[in-house]
Amino acid sequence: MVEHAMHVHGELWTVKELFVLPNEYVYWSIQIVMYPFMTGLVAGAFVLSSLYHVFGVKQLKEIARFSLVFSFALLPVAMMPLLLHLQQPLRGIHVMMTPHFTSAISAFGIVFMTYAFIVASELWFEYRRHFVVTSQSLAAKPDRSGIDNFRMLLFKTLTLGATDISPEAVEKDHKAVKRLAALGIPVACFLHGYAGFIFGSVKANALWMTPLMPVIFICSAVVSGIALCIFCYVVTMEIRKFMAKRKISRWAKDQNAPSLEELQSAEDQEIKIVSNYLLYFMIAAITLEILDLIFRGYTQVKSWDILREVIMERDFTKIFIMQYAIGNVLPFLLMVLPGRTVRRTTIATLLVMFGVFMMRWNVVIGGQAFSLSFSGFMHYHLPIVPRDWETFREGLGGALLVMATPFVLFWFLNKIFPAFLKEEEVH
């Protein structure tokens, strides 16, 4: 019989070693690594913005608004990896329409939509005054261009007819933002905690099954979200400082534009506070992860033999060097050693994000590195050069697409919700 190559899903990037069951492949690949990573960033960014709104950490005023807008930009990206991963992406909507409630994934539709509405309405209350002011000033402009007309229409629509910007009305907005932020924290934690539950509840997988998984996921989510916000904040502040120095864009015409010194001191102040929060959450995340590891090693149940080989030998570099040493210990030292600067913190945040990404990788891919028979191993080879649609969406290309999208969305959203408004322009 002549056999033609027919690849089954997962076969292209899986290499089997010793005895692996015939149907076993690395079915959950790079996009399922991206999924908890991106939802983690969403949840973390939101928690950071809530620190200011709910707990009144005044120093976080500027970064809080930025985080909120960025969290909104990240939202659609949280479900992108899922859609790219599905074998039947057009049926993805079934999860929302006919949820089967014994499945952890079915909660996605409800939790995700609830969270999206909370973030959207919080943004609306935060920027309502801005919408009203902008649309009114555009309406007052005598010679409007086509773009001006479009913007006027857009901002007028966004006010939803609520044009009252008296101090009382703005105060009400403020209260609404505070309430929504308070409501948003548990929902954001739930959004990510259940992503951890999706893995933690798979009893067939010896590495995933632990009740600690949702908590570990929440802590590392906040860590990665704060790190990303710090990084993006620093980058945008550097751009603004550069523009202030060269007197370009807004700084060329506006007398009230913040000076270079103002920007510098604001940046230092914000980073100092936020990086402390980053440290607290890092300690919590690492503690839980190490606890899980120690517990497995100490109890030594049936699966420990194969888990030990995966964790201590085969994936040693990925877990102990890349995740713990480069992603946790190094940034920790960078931030706690005396004489911390903005630059050092920024490098640390990049390493932290890398560490959290590696943690997701080691959980998702590491959990599929060994056979259900406990007698063999599977190696995952990330498709780099795509040769068809499948190797693109479940390869490097798909992952980069998911990573780039929030920045593109942020650029557009920033035109409507300017993340950096001066104090008197917002309430």
Added chain:
Amino acid sequence: MKRRDFLKNTIVAIAGASVPLSALEFIDPQEVLAANPDIHWAFLINTHTCVGCGFCVKACKTENDIPFEANVSRTWVERYVFTKDDRRYIDSPKAALYGFTDSKVDLGEHLGFKDIEPENVGKAFFVPKLCNHCEAPACTQVCPVGATYKTDDGIVLIDRSWCIGCGYCVMACPFGARFFHPVHNVVDKCTFCYHRITKDLETACVNACPFGARKMCNIRDINDPITKIILNDRVGVLKDEFGTKPQAFYIGLATEVR
């Protein structure tokens, strides 16, 4: 009739009618059958008589349209070889589609094949595997859209028109019974040949086995000879620690088989 009487009589009539009407609900035959079905399918595998010919795999792939060249299968046969120098080898090349024809053991893509001297073999046996159609299946629990479900007569099925292809059920199955169908791009697995057994036919693999290593029965029928074996003999199931209550029973199951 006065209005008061009319209302009174109406209430009495409704109250009186509701009793027999609710009784109609009680004796809905479908519900009765669902609560106490007289069919519950079970599978019996005798590892002592399996010789690893792979006829069952071939028959299954043919019957259920799983391409021969695709490296997935609804059923497969594993070979266990224990050598006298205390080494253990397990393999199932191409799910044993073409049977085990020589003494070379498949060690995976990197390591190739290893020839084992017949004199060095301590014990060796074959273990056929398929979906266990668990009584408490983990796979149907985790399906986000309910595309995989359990029928009243104990079979776990997949709705090909509804599966979104997320792979959660594949991850949840402790037995590796599930895979993605290379043509339909949805999850696929053994159905105990539901299209055959519901028409009083044997499954393709039972039908193809020349040594009677595979048998099927209705475990609710205590007069069935296979049911008698399951109920009276010492049989085991795979991975009972997961609590899924597998319905495929094994005679001569070794502890090394996972």
